Amino acid sequence: MSAREAIDWPADIHAALQAATVRQIAYVPDAGHARLIKLCAADPAMRMVPLTTEEEGIGLAAGAWLGGERAVLLMQSSGVGNCINTLGMVEACRFPLLMLVTMRGEFGEFNPWQVPMGRAAPAVLEAAQVAVHRASEASAVGAIVAGAARLAFSGYQAVAVLLSQQLIGAKSFAK
Amino acid sequence: MSRANALDRRAVVRTLLQERGELLVVAGLGAPAWDATAAGDHPLTFPLWGAMGSAAMIGLGLAIAQPARPVLVLTGDGEQLMGLGSLATIGVQRPSNLAVVVLDNEHYGETGMQPTATAAGIDLAAVAAACGFAQSETIRDMAGVEALRPQLQARQGPLFAEIKIAANSPPLALPPRDGGLLKIRFRAALLGPAAALA
Known part of the structure; x- marks a missing residue:
């Protein structure tokens, strides 16, 4: 087992969300989020909200924050584009927002249809006034998510953590 | 579909919001937000000036966070059509304290009264029923609106109602536009002064 595999970074994310008292877990699934989704679903303090599309x-x-709870939004990079207009509300109202985005379309990508949105994701998020942090090393993921949660919920910012394809491992249809 | 007997939107919303009690309200982009304001600007009404398609989801997040309070999403047919998938998302969660009420004039009222899908017979109440809402109905008279009002407080939902209203544009009654103000006053009214320190 390599050093990278030895670090259970999805568990570190779950611990960071737990420490930040995140209650509502909104997600459009991605293979890169599969373990985190399982960990959150097994946590009685977390409510799983599967979405039909990311901007939901x-x-x-926003509704969770109005009601005094914190939420996180899990998605793949292909979902970033779906969010753009709705991010306008986050900026106009200064809502906290924490997005954890698993990347496709970069390191080792085999599907050309994933490349354009994946490549555009950081610039598109920044254009929509979202602070973008990238996590590429397994050992750093927990601290990056904890810092992003603090910036979001205490600093009242929209923050996205991009979990790089190098971290997750490139998807392949084994042949 | 004959619209001769369609209801007056301001009368509908005034009726739904009278004696609102513990109700938390999300008012969707456009005329529903103006209707809610005409019935009385209120710190526990969150009116939307954008984010079209998001009203029902904001209501869902709020309803999950505040299970003891009834939550009303008051929106239009065009706004709900843009967030049609959210009815499925709500159907999965089934929050008993959430009501989604669509004021259906079968038109995009803010952009020149172009017909929406409901004008072609697309049945939002049937969609909501298919998505597992505990209760879903189409209302065409004020007696139905009067009967709906206590159900908004009953927390036996999720409840969906499509109210057929006339396609007209009453005088503007605009809520504050500053989203920061709308957010802060809502949280302060709901959560108390501690909300500002969260």
Whole structure:
């Protein structure tokens, strides 16, 4: 087992969300989020909210904050584009928002249809006034998510953590 | 579909919001937000000036966070059509304290009264029923609106109602536009002064 595999970074994310008292877990699934989704679903303090499309999670997070709870939005990079107009509300109202984005379309990508949105994701998020942090090393993921949660919920910012394809491992249809 | 007997939107919303008690309200982009304001600007009404398609999801996040309070999403047919998938998302969660009420004039009222999908017969109440809402109905008279009002407080949902209203544009009654103000006053009214320190 390599050093990278030895670090259970999805468990570190779950611990960071737990420490930040995140209650509502909005998600469109991605293979890269599969373990985190399982960990959150097994946590009685967390409510799982599967979405039909990513921008629903921005509405959910806004409503949660109005009601005194914190939410997180899990998605793949292909979902970033779906969020753009709704991110306008986050900026206009200064809602906290924490997005954890598993990357496709970069290191080792085999599907050309994933490349354009994946490549555009950081610039598109920044254009929509979202602070973008990238996590590429397994050992750093927990601290990056904890810092992003603090910036979001205490600093009242929209923050995205991009979990790089190098971290997750490139998807392949084994042949 | 004959619209001769369609209801007056301001009368509908005034009726739904009278004696609102513990009700938390999300008012969707456009005329529903103006209707809610005409019935009385209120710190526990969150009116939307954008984010079209998001009203029902904001209501869901709020309803999950505040299970003891009834939550009303008051929105339009165009706004709900843009967030049609949210009805499925709500159907999975089934929050008993959430009501989604669509004021259906079958038109995009803010952009020149172009017909929406409901004008072609797309049945939002049937969609909500298919998505597992505990209760879903189409209302065409004020007696139905009067009967709906206590159900908004009953927390036996999720409840969906599509109210057929006339396609007209009453005088503007605009809520504050500053989203920061709308957010802060809502949280302060709901959560108390501690909300500002969260």
